[in-house]
Amino acid sequence: MEPSPGATDPTAWILQQRPPKPAGLDPFRPQGFFLEEERSASGELVKSACILLTNKECPWRCLMCDLWRHTLDFTVPPGAIPAQVEYALSRLGGCPAQVKLYNSGSFFDRAAIPPGDYPAIAAAVSKAGNVIVESHPRLIGERVLRFRDRLRGCLEVALGLETVHPEVLPRLNKRFDLRDFSAAASFLRNAGIAVRAFVLVKPPFLEEDEAVEWAVKSAEFAFDCGAGVVSLIPTRAGNGALDRLRETKDFAPPTLLTLERSLEGALRLSRGRVFADTWDLDKFSQCPECLPARRLRLERINREQRPVPPVRCAACG
Numbered sequence: 001m002e003p004s005p006g007a008t009d010p011t012a013w014i015l016q017q018r019p020p021k022p023a024g025l026d027p028f029r030p031q032g033f034f035l036e037e038e039r040s041a042s043g044e045l046v047k048s049a050c051i052l053l054t055n056k057e058c059p060w061r062c063l064m065c066d067l068w069r070h071t072l073d074f075t076v077p078p079g080a081i082p083a084q085v086e087y088a089l090s091r092l093g094g095c096p097a098q099v100k101l102y103n104s105g106s107f108f109d110r111a112a113i114p115p116g117d118y119p120a121i122a123a124a125v126s127k128a129g130n131v132i133v134e135s136h137p138r139l140i141g142e143r144v145l146r147f148r149d150r151l152r153g154c155l156e157v158a159l160g161l162e163t164v165h166p167e168v169l170p171r172l173n174k175r176f177d178l179r180d181f182s183a184a185a186s187f188l189r190n191a192g193i194a195v196r197a198f199v200l201v202k203p204p205f206l207e208e209d210e211a212v213e214w215a216v217k218s219a220e221f222a223f224d225c226g227a228g229v230v231s232l233i234p235t236r237a238g239n240g241a242l243d244r245l246r247e248t249k250d251f252a253p254p255t256l257l258t259l260e261r262s263l264e265g266a267l268r269l270s271r272g273r274v275f276a277d278t279w280d281l282d283k284f285s286q287c288p289e290c291l292p293a294r295r296l297r298l299e300r301i302n303r304e305q306r307p308v309p310p311v312r313c314a315a316c317g
Contacts, residue, residue: 010173011061017240021069025054027076031104033088038098039273039305040130041194041228048098049128051088053081055112058105060136063172064162064203066239067104075111082120095127107133107157108143115143122150132196134158137176137184148193156194158231159184164218168205178221185225196229197222201262202254203235204245211254215262216269223271230266233277234259234284256284256294260310263301275302287316 025031031052040046057071089095101121105112113121125131130153135144137159148155161181163169169177185195199218202211219230234254237243245251254262259276266274276298285291290313301308 014061014063014173014241017244019240025072027054027072027080028083030054030084030088031070033092035092037303039303045303046098047096048100049089049092049096050100050102051085053084053101053103055103058109060174062174063241064235066236071104078114078116081113081117082124085121085124095125097128098130099125099128100132102134106135106139108135108139118147118150126152129153130156132156132158137180140184140187145191156196157188158196158198161197161218161222162200163203163214164221165214168203171205172203182225185227189226195227196231197227198231198233201232201234201259204242204251208258211258212261212265216265219266219274220269223269227272229273231275231277232262236283253284255286259284264307273305287313289313289315
């Protein structure tokens with residue numbers, strides 16, 4: 001199924017909608033890095049370094065992806081990725097208990113992260129008890145084991161499930177199905193590697209009144225596959241393709257209430273940890289008066305992994 005009516009080549013259509021990509025990225029510097037706290041599987045709050053690596057764009061051209069905007073058109077030189085990791089950690093005060101190496105695509109794409117750099121990357125994060133990377137389900141295989149075996153700590157792989165909606169998933173141009181996801185998760189769990197899943201809240205082609213149901217169903221499927229964590233990502237406009245679909249009424253970003261209800265519903269499953277992505281939360285809010293309190297509530301639920309009373313707002317009801 002095509003992402004847009006009349007699009008015979010979904011990838012070409014997606015690329016045609018893109019604005020220009022910024023130039024001048026430094027392959028030896030990460031896109032960004034920051035510290036956050038995250039509740040671990042043991043229930044502790046652990047300090048986590050999130051490093052946004054600079055690398056070649058992912059070979060998949062997913063309909064909703066905006067990460068391509070800060071990617072290179074070539075594979076980074078040998079040593080560039082370890083240098084990025086060391087640069088970030090040196091400015092974050094050293095290596096904390098958990099490190100997330102997020103790279104605008106798939107860590108196990110050899111064009112993005114040269115496998116020859118695995119030993120140096122592992123050495124750079126050697127003090128971390130848990131290292132999280134992200135990957136497309138179809139790239140899960142031998143390279144995962146090679147990287148795992150280099151680490152002193154544990155490896156966790158985040159897989160973009162996005163949605164289990166049978167009509168929406170094929171239209172996202174991710175080019176995998178639920179069997180691929182299940183097989184990738186099974187491979188990881190059998191190798192002693194933890195799994196987390198990214199789930200979109202209200203992807204394109206879904207109405208607001210069905211978004212919570214499908215976010216919760218998607219989280220349930222991820223837990224059925226052995227995921228220990230589900231991260232709920234509200235679908236954002238701004239990548240070109242989604243802006244075009246917004247014009248045709250095939251997409252609108254979710255409301256903040258929909259994100260809140262999705263988090264509450266997924267938590268009620270009591271199957272694993274559930275985190276709501278709170279970046280750029282103002283884009284989903286209809287009321288500036290209660291936004292700060294609602295942001296704090298989501299962050300508190302993320303930390304405590306339990307229900308918190310909803311925010312009551314005199315301005316918006």
